[in-house]
Amino acid sequence: DIQLTQSPSSLSASVGDRVTISCRASQGVSTYLAWIQQKPGKAPKSLIYGASSLQSGVPSKFSGSGSGTDFTLTISSLQPEDFATYYCQQYNSYPLTFGGGTKVEIK
Amino acid sequence: EVQLVESGGGLVQPGGSLRLSCAASGFIFNNYPMSWVRQAPGKGLEWVSGISDRGGSTYYVDSVKGRFTVSRDNSKNTLYLQMNSLRAEDTAIYYCARITGATHSWGQGTLVTVSS
Numbered sequence: 001d002i003q004l005t006q007s008p009s010s011l012s013a014s015v016g017d018r019v020t021i022s023c024r025a026s027q028g029v030s031t032y033l034a035w036i037q038q039k040p041g042k043a044p045k046s047l048i049y050g051a052s053s054l055q056s057g058v059p060s061k062f063s064g065s066g067s068g069t070d071f072t073l074t075i076s077s078l079q080p081e082d083f084a085t086y087y088c089q090q091y092n093s094y095p096l097t098f099g100g101g102t103k104v105e106i107k
Numbered sequence: 108e109v110q111l112v113e114s115g116g117g118l119v120q121p122g123g124s125l126r127l128s129c130a131a132s133g134f135i136f137n138n139y140p141m142s143w144v145r146q147a148p149g150k151g152l153e154w155v156s157g158i159s160d161r162g163g164s165t166y167y168v169d170s171v172k173g174r175f176t177v178s179r180d181n182s183k184n185t186l187y188l189q190m191n192s193l194r195a196e197d198t199a200i201y202y203c204a205r206i207t208g209a210t211h212s213w214g215q216g217t218l219v220t221v222s223s
Contacts, residue, residue, distance in 0.1 A: 034211055036152070043202060044144075044152065046211035056210065087152055091206050094166040096142060096154040 006099035023088035032092035116217030129203030
């Protein structure tokens with residue numbers, strides 16, 4: 001099974017900050033990597049697929065990069081509505097797997 | 108607009124069974140593989156099961172193999188998850204998800220509680 005390791009597991013940031021979250025896969029997943037946002041009590045919401053393609057309707061402040069084993073999610077200017085938990089997910093091969101999550105909190 | 112609506116969750120005793128359903132709309136259902144993902148209280152996301160577009164191939168996380176069965180009825184645009192021999196550790200919100208193509212979509216989830 002492919003393990004996904006996210007870092008950091010949590011972070012505190014201020015409104016307007018640039019935030020970067022990393023995801024490392026235990027083996028290559030090409031660009032079959034998605035980033036997902038989840039707010040408390042809500043269903044997950046997909047932000048990025050194919051490592052760097054923005055889901056329709058998702059603001060351009062979110063961006064993704066990487067291929068193979070190392071990936072990054074960047075939020076260019078953090079806004080109050082962006083405080084949430086973010087997960088990476090590989091869909092290169094079954095079983096599909098998720099990273100442990102990064103909780104983004106208000107400083 | 109892609110919509111996925113889960114149903115069938117509830118309270119069940121350990122060892123019991125439950126069948127979840129996911130009604131899909133807004134896309135050509137039989138063109139896409141589908142998945143079930145769960146989230147235990149206070150925990151992260153865990154992929155549970157997947158099925159190919161025509162239903163010929165199925166996949167499971169090790170912890171549910173032999174107990175859960177995924178299926179689909181493409182004539183009804185519906186995905187199912189039959190859960191048998193349920194355990195306390197199966198307690199979670201279960202999400203139906205399309206995790207492929209250019210639009211990854213999630214349902215709102217249905218809560219399964221396994222408790223005596």
